[in-house]
Amino acid sequence: MATYDFFVEKEGKCYVVEATCWPNYYEGNRRTLTQAVINDEVKKEESRSLKKFCDKDFLNKYRFRVSRKDVKPSGKILMWWEVNEKELDRIKDEYGFEEVLSIKGALSDLIGDEKCLKIVEERHKWTEDLFNLLTGSMES
DSSP: OOOOSEEEEETTEEEEEEEOOGGGSGGGTTSEEOHHHHHHHHHSGGGHHHHHHHSTTHHHHSOEEETTEEEOOSEEEEEESEEOGGGHHHHHHHHTOSEEEEHHHHHHHHTTOHHHHHHHHHHHHHHHHHHHHHTTOOOO
16 A cells, blocks of 8 residues: 555546645755755655655555545646746656646635635634633633
Protein backbone atom coordinates (compact mmCIF):
# COMPACT_ATOMS: atom_id res chain seq x y z
CA MET A 1 0.00 0.00 0.00
CA ALA A 2 1.17 3.50 -0.78
CA THR A 3 0.41 6.52 1.32
CA TYR A 4 -1.19 9.53 -0.28
CA ASP A 5 -3.10 12.57 0.89
CA PHE A 6 -6.37 12.08 -0.94
CA PHE A 7 -8.12 11.12 -4.16
CA VAL A 8 -10.10 13.36 -6.49
CA GLU A 9 -12.48 12.35 -9.22
CA LYS A 10 -12.77 14.41 -12.37
CA GLU A 11 -14.78 13.52 -15.44
CA GLY A 12 -15.12 9.92 -14.26
CA LYS A 13 -11.40 9.47 -13.67
CA CYS A 14 -9.72 9.05 -10.28
CA TYR A 15 -6.44 10.76 -9.37
CA VAL A 16 -4.16 10.25 -6.41
CA VAL A 17 -3.01 13.53 -4.87
CA GLU A 18 0.04 14.49 -2.82
CA ALA A 19 -0.39 17.88 -1.19
CA THR A 20 2.70 19.46 0.29
CA CYS A 21 2.99 22.47 2.55
CA TRP A 22 6.54 23.69 2.02
CA PRO A 23 5.92 27.19 3.40
CA ASN A 24 6.05 25.49 6.79
CA TYR A 25 9.56 24.14 6.25
CA TYR A 26 12.99 25.65 5.77
CA GLU A 27 11.78 29.19 6.56
CA GLY A 28 9.64 29.08 3.42
CA ASN A 29 12.63 28.52 1.11
CA ARG A 30 10.83 25.62 -0.60
CA ARG A 31 7.46 27.31 -1.11
CA THR A 32 7.93 27.74 -4.88
CA LEU A 33 8.19 24.52 -6.84
CA THR A 34 11.10 24.55 -9.25
CA GLN A 35 13.02 21.74 -10.91
CA ALA A 36 15.89 22.24 -8.46
CA VAL A 37 13.58 22.18 -5.40
CA ILE A 38 11.79 18.97 -6.31
CA ASN A 39 15.01 17.25 -7.40
CA ASP A 40 16.55 18.16 -4.05
CA GLU A 41 13.49 17.09 -2.04
CA VAL A 42 13.22 13.61 -3.54
CA LYS A 43 16.84 12.93 -2.58
CA LYS A 44 16.27 13.62 1.11
CA GLU A 45 15.85 10.71 3.51
CA GLU A 46 12.96 12.43 5.32
CA SER A 47 11.07 12.80 2.02
CA ARG A 48 10.51 9.06 1.51
CA SER A 49 6.79 9.48 0.80
CA LEU A 50 7.36 12.25 -1.73
CA LYS A 51 10.17 10.22 -3.33
CA LYS A 52 7.79 7.28 -3.82
CA PHE A 53 5.10 9.57 -5.23
CA CYS A 54 7.55 11.13 -7.69
CA ASP A 55 8.57 7.73 -9.06
CA LYS A 56 7.19 7.56 -12.62
CA ASP A 57 6.05 3.97 -11.94
CA PHE A 58 4.27 4.91 -8.67
CA LEU A 59 0.77 4.06 -9.93
CA ASN A 60 1.85 0.58 -11.02
CA LYS A 61 3.93 -0.28 -7.95
CA TYR A 62 1.25 0.21 -5.30
CA ARG A 63 -2.34 -0.69 -4.49
CA PHE A 64 -4.77 2.11 -3.71
CA ARG A 65 -7.96 1.81 -1.68
CA VAL A 66 -10.83 4.23 -1.37
CA SER A 67 -13.75 3.36 0.92
CA ARG A 68 -12.34 -0.18 1.25
CA LYS A 69 -12.34 -0.73 -2.51
CA ASP A 70 -9.29 -1.17 -4.70
CA VAL A 71 -8.92 1.72 -7.13
CA LYS A 72 -6.71 2.10 -10.20
CA PRO A 73 -5.93 5.83 -10.50
CA SER A 74 -5.75 7.44 -13.93
CA GLY A 75 -2.92 9.70 -12.84
CA LYS A 76 -1.26 11.60 -10.04
CA ILE A 77 -1.51 15.23 -9.05
CA LEU A 78 1.01 17.19 -6.99
CA MET A 79 -0.13 20.22 -4.99
CA TRP A 80 2.48 22.77 -3.95
CA TRP A 81 2.21 26.26 -2.50
CA GLU A 82 3.41 28.06 -5.62
CA VAL A 83 4.67 26.78 -8.97
CA ASN A 84 7.29 28.17 -11.33
CA GLU A 85 5.22 28.08 -14.53
CA LYS A 86 8.32 28.18 -16.77
CA GLU A 87 9.51 24.84 -15.37
CA LEU A 88 6.09 23.20 -14.99
CA ASP A 89 6.02 21.09 -18.17
CA ARG A 90 9.51 19.73 -17.50
CA ILE A 91 8.60 18.83 -13.90
CA LYS A 92 5.35 17.12 -14.99
CA ASP A 93 7.18 15.14 -17.65
CA GLU A 94 10.10 14.09 -15.45
CA TYR A 95 7.93 12.85 -12.58
CA GLY A 96 4.85 11.70 -14.50
CA PHE A 97 2.37 14.13 -12.96
CA GLU A 98 -0.98 14.57 -14.66
CA GLU A 99 -1.16 18.00 -13.10
CA VAL A 100 0.69 20.24 -10.64
CA LEU A 101 -1.59 22.64 -8.81
CA SER A 102 -0.69 25.83 -6.97
CA ILE A 103 -2.42 26.15 -3.59
CA LYS A 104 -1.69 29.88 -3.64
CA GLY A 105 -3.30 30.17 -7.07
CA ALA A 106 -6.39 28.25 -5.97
CA LEU A 107 -6.77 30.51 -2.93
CA SER A 108 -6.35 33.60 -5.10
CA ASP A 109 -9.19 32.37 -7.31
CA LEU A 110 -11.47 32.25 -4.25
CA ILE A 111 -10.89 35.83 -3.13
CA GLY A 112 -14.18 37.68 -3.19
CA ASP A 113 -16.32 34.54 -3.44
CA GLU A 114 -19.17 35.08 -0.93
CA LYS A 115 -19.75 31.39 -0.21
CA CYS A 116 -16.04 30.87 0.43
CA LEU A 117 -15.87 33.96 2.65
CA LYS A 118 -18.74 32.66 4.79
CA ILE A 119 -16.97 29.32 5.28
CA VAL A 120 -13.68 31.05 6.17
CA GLU A 121 -15.41 33.33 8.69
CA GLU A 122 -17.15 30.36 10.29
CA ARG A 123 -13.89 28.37 10.57
CA HIS A 124 -12.15 31.47 11.93
CA LYS A 125 -14.72 31.73 14.71
CA TRP A 126 -14.35 28.03 15.53
CA THR A 127 -10.58 28.40 15.69
CA GLU A 128 -10.87 31.48 17.90
CA ASP A 129 -13.25 29.59 20.22
CA LEU A 130 -10.82 26.66 20.41
CA PHE A 131 -7.84 28.84 21.32
CA ASN A 132 -9.88 30.83 23.81
CA LEU A 133 -10.90 27.58 25.47
CA LEU A 134 -7.33 26.27 25.50
CA THR A 135 -5.97 29.50 27.00
CA GLY A 136 -8.74 29.74 29.58
CA SER A 137 -10.12 32.97 28.19
CA MET A 138 -13.43 31.53 26.96
CA GLU A 139 -16.35 33.74 27.84
CA SER A 140 -19.44 32.05 29.26
